[in-house]
Every structure is written in C-alpha cells, then in structure tokens.
C-alpha cells in the first residue's frame with residue numbers, strides 16, 4: 665500500500681494500513697499469488713466487505729514486500745482509488 669501511495673497513484677488506504685477499511689484492495693496478477701503469504705483471518709474478513717472481491721484479491725497494506733516479490737504486479741480494485 666505504501667509503495668502504491670509513494671508512487672503517486674490514487675489509493676485511498678483510509679485506515680493507514682491497519683486492515684480496517686479495505687480501501688487498499690488490489691488484484692494480484694496470477695503469477696504472483698502463490699508467492700504471497702496466505703490471507704489472515706482479519707484480512708479475509710475485510711476482503712469480504714470489499715467491492716468485487718476475486719480469488720486474487722488482497723489488501724495491499726497486508727502484503728509485506730520482500731526481495732522475492734521484486735516485480736510484483738497488482739491492479740487497484742474498484743473502491744480503492746479516489
């Protein structure tokens with residue numbers, strides 16, 4: 665989430681990364697989904713209230729970037745931009 669915001673893209677991220685708003689919802693490109701840590705119960709609950717949840721939905725604030733994720737590609741989901 666912070667990488668998206670720091671890049672100047674329109675992402676609401678209203679709660680600032682506390683997994684409490686789902687306004688940082690993104691879709692992870694297929695080739696990357698298996699490389700991310702599993703969705704936690706808290707993230708799963710928030711994704712349930714996000715607009716248009718898909719199999720590859722994640723809260724971007726819950727994705728910890730590591731070197732293994734260099735090149736990670738996501739798309740902003742509806743309701744995440746302003």
Ligand code: FES
Nearest residue numbers: 681683686688725
């Ligand atoms: S910024 Fe609110 S859930 Fe991610």
